[in-house]
Amino acid sequence: MCGFDPLHRHQIETRSESPGPTGFDVKFCSHCGQPVSLRTLEGDHLPRFVCDGCGVVHYQNPKLIVGCVPEHEGRILLCRRAIEPRLGYWTIPAGFMENGETTQEGARRESMEEALADVEIGSLLAVVHVLHADQVHVMFRARLPEPKFGVGAESLEVVLYDEADVPWQDIAFRSVHFALRRYFEDRRRGVEQHHFTAIDFRKPPSA
Amino acid sequence: MCGFDPLHRHQIETRSESPGPTGFDVKFCSHCGQPVSLRTLEGDHLPRFVCDGCGVVHYQNPKLIVGCVPEHEGRILLCRRAIEPRLGYWTIPAGFMENGETTQEGARRESMEEALADVEIGSLLAVVHVLHADQVHVMFRARLPEPKFGVGAESLEVVLYDEADVPWQDIAFRSVHFALRRYFEDRRRGVEQHHFTAIDFRKPPSA
Numbered sequence: 001m002c003g004f005d006p007l008h009r010h011q012i013e014t015r016s017e018s019p020g021p022t023g024f025d026v027k028f029c030s031h032c033g034q035p036v037s038l039r040t041l042e043g044d045h046l047p048r049f050v051c052d053g054c055g056v057v058h059y060q061n062p063k064l065i066v067g068c069v070p071e072h073e074g075r076i077l078l079c080r081r082a083i084e085p086r087l088g089y090w091t092i093p094a095g096f097m098e099n100g101e102t103t104q105e106g107a108r109r110e111s112m113e114e115a116l117a118d119v120e121i122g123s124l125l126a127v128v129h130v131l132h133a134d135q136v137h138v139m140f141r142a143r144l145p146e147p148k149f150g151v152g153a154e155s156l157e158v159v160l161y162d163e164a165d166v167p168w169q170d171i172a173f174r175s176v177h178f179a180l181r182r183y184f185e186d187r188r189r190g191v192e193q194h195h196f197t198a199i200d201f202r203k204p205p206s207a
Numbered sequence: 208m209c210g211f212d213p214l215h216r217h218q219i220e221t222r223s224e225s226p227g228p229t230g231f232d233v234k235f236c237s238h239c240g241q242p243v244s245l246r247t248l249e250g251d252h253l254p255r256f257v258c259d260g261c262g263v264v265h266y267q268n269p270k271l272i273v274g275c276v277p278e279h280e281g282r283i284l285l286c287r288r289a290i291e292p293r294l295g296y297w298t299i300p301a302g303f304m305e306n307g308e309t310t311q312e313g314a315r316r317e318s319m320e321e322a323l324a325d326v327e328i329g330s331l332l333a334v335v336h337v338l339h340a341d342q343v344h345v346m347f348r349a350r351l352p353e354p355k356f357g358v359g360a361e362s363l364e365v366v367l368y369d370e371a372d373v374p375w376q377d378i379a380f381r382s383v384h385f386a387l388r389r390y391f392e393d394r395r396r397g398v399e400q401h402h403f404t405a406i407d408f409r410k411p412p413s414a
Contacts, residue, residue: 026237026238027237027238027239027240028235028236028237028238028239028240029235029237030233030234030235030236030237030243030265031233031234031235032234032235033234033235033240033241033242034240035240036237043360045320046305058237059303060306061270061271061303061304061305061306062271062304062305062306063268064268064269064271064343096266096268097268097269097343098253098268098269099267099268099269099341100338100341100409101336101338102336102338102403102405103334103336103343103403104403113252124331124334124401124403127310127331129308129309129310131307131308131309134306134307136271136304136310153250194331194401196309196310196311196331198309202307
């Protein structure tokens with residue numbers, strides 16, 4: 001996934017596989033530089049970071065990750081990660097959505113960046129709420145018209161896999177594992193549905 | 208919609224109906240309080256706000272708005288807005304998604320807050336990329352089992368409307384207009400599809 005900064009990386013590394021609080025601490029106002037306090041404003045239902053100087057409220061909201069499962073003649077394109085988190089593990093092309101693009105444009109951009117693959121984005125495959133990381137992962141089906149791809153800066157390898165050869169034990173993220181399972185199930189049934197789920201490592205596993 | 212702060216409000220008011228740049232200016236680092244500069248880092252493709260002191264990168268990403276179309280015995284629930292932007296205009300219950308909730312949970316929460324309506328969230332209806340506002344609006348179908356609702360703090364009126372009576376000329380947001388049109392079209396056809404679109408007021412209208 002592209003666009004990780006040290007904070008994002010921290011978020012994924014420490015939160016995607018372990019429980020923890022949601023949201024990042026804001027210490028200073030990004031508008032005036034004064035310290036902020038965590039306060040619940042009148043009429044609101046949650047504490048927010050509010051600037052002690054100018055009064056601006058710094059809301060924190062979930063971030064969107066966009067990606068796709070590119071298919072070429074029955075095989076799907078996976079990337080082995082060259083960066084943390086989950087360096088060395090396999091994933092689909094995906095990353096933080098940017099301002100000014102659609103989810104589909106973001107998914108296509110990530111395929112180009114991570115796998116040098118010019119894909120055609122198809123139907124919606126999965127929406128995964130990654131609650132401990134304050135992220136929503138939106139994944140699409142995609143078509144890779146030509147078997148042209150390469151190893152992007154954030155990948156170690158990029159490979160077209162038959163379903164039988166997918167390295168299920170080495171998939172980097174649970175959201176991607178979920179999306180790939182649904183992808184192949186739907187393909188066998190000849191349908192293209194979309195699938196919602198939530199992953200929440202804040203909660204202890206039930207017995 | 209709930210959870211607007213002065214910045215959000217500014218964003219909607221000035222951007223949802225007129226062209227403008229995307230993203231907010233970050234002037235100071237929220238982690239150390241030092242000034243930031245807009246710089247394109249090596250290996251990145253867009254300029255980012257980077258702290259001159261501690262080097263933290265302050266990415267800016269689209270925000271999620273979640274909402275639903277609650278239906279009770281064929282009529283749908285609309286709220287007349289008591290707050291800016293678009294005060295006095297009609298909308299569905301919707302607002303900024305919070306950390307720690309799913310899109311469905313957020314849509315249900317907004318129905319409770321804005322219309323005192325306890326709804327059951329159904330299928331995905333629409334995903335609207337509001338490009339000039341750096342927002343993604345995700346809207347669901349919903350069922351209001353009992354005709355129990357009221358006027359939330361951010362509403363002037365809450366009304367169950369027959370399709371024939373929907374105040375189309377006074378719908379607050381284009382994304383909501385799009386979702387409601389698709390809602391009724393699908394209902395007439397007896398299907399529940401999901402619909403993607405993009406709204407972009409950064410671009411001048413084509414001739």
